[in-house]
Amino acid sequence: MKKKLVVLSGAGVSAESGFATFRDTGGLWEQYNVNDVASIEGWYRNRKLVLDFYNERRLQLRDASPNAAHLAIAALEKDYDVDVITQNVDNLHERAGSTRVLHLHGELTKVRPENGEYDLDGSEKEVIDIGYEKVVLGDLAPNGCQLRPHIVFFGEAVPKIEKAISLVQEADIMLIVGTSLQVYPAAGLYRYAKFETPVYIIDPASVPVSDPRIVHIKDVATKGMEKFIEMLGNS
Numbered sequence: 001m002k003k004k005l006v007v008l009s010g011a012g013v014s015a016e017s018g019f020a021t022f023r024d025t026g027g028l029w030e031q032y033n034v035n036d037v038a039s040i041e042g043w044y045r046n047r048k049l050v051l052d053f054y055n056e057r058r059l060q061l062r063d064a065s066p067n068a069a070h071l072a073i074a075a076l077e078k079d080y081d082v083d084v085i086t087q088n089v090d091n092l093h094e095r096a097g098s099t100r101v102l103h104l105h106g107e108l109t110k111v112r113p114e115n116g117e118y119d120l121d122g123s124e125k126e127v128i129d130i131g132y133e134k135v136v137l138g139d140l141a142p143n144g145c146q147l148r149p150h151i152v153f154f155g156e157a158v159p160k161i162e163k164a165i166s167l168v169q170e171a172d173i174m175l176i177v178g179t180s181l182q183v184y185p186a187a188g189l190y191r192y193a194k195f196e197t198p199v200y201i202i203d204p205a206s207v208p209v210s211d212p213r214i215v216h217i218k219d220v221a222t223k224g225m226e227k228f229i230e231m232l233g234n235s
């Protein structure tokens, strides 16, 4: 039986595909006010601003490609039973070939009615795939309500966290790539791993956690994945 490998990824895994991270120097939260474009209060204050912000990200995603780190994560499925839990709203893991991807913070290519029930039950039944199309004020869902990005805004619940926790609890190996581990509940997920489960972190910056199980591979995602795969081979 294949070992269960759970990957938790963040903005850093897509950095080498040309996406700015959020909290690094030059990151998105230096250019935009997070409370304006990524909070539920911001949405109700100025829907157009929020729609424009995600329209721009969606266009950028259309023209981006998965990098060697996304591809290496997908290729692990040959030897491991892999689940990817991503905080990213891009679809680069899927486009690299990963087959089980759980999007904790939503997906750029999807929208849903602003009065939908997603927050309550995490159900995707009202979620619509729009690909790389724009959404503007006045674009309505079948129920007659304004469409909103299928994004978990700050201030909202994270409906998929329970599923993510159970995946981490079952992991034999955990890999964390490119996240500053500043945003909860995602940042606390690794604590649900079994005590004997090794936890690898790939990040060029120092990591804000100390735990004897953690092996820090201090490198960018593409190079770090090469080192991680070598370590797996030797373990």
Ligand code: APR
Pocket (backbone or CB within 6 Å): 009, 010, 011, 012, 013, 015, 016, 021, 022, 023, 024, 027, 038, 087, 088, 105, 177, 178, 179, 180, 181, 182, 183, 202, 203, 204, 205, 219, 220, 221, 222
């Ligand atoms: N390879 C790997 N990691 C990298 C690279 C790279 N090439 N470049 C930067 N990083 C690392 C940074 O050192 C940092 O630790 O990626 C991390 C990015 O951290 P954040 O910008 O905070 O992104 P993330 O952790 O994904 O943010 C979590 O915050 O605003 C929200 O909802 C948004 O899902 C996001 C959440």
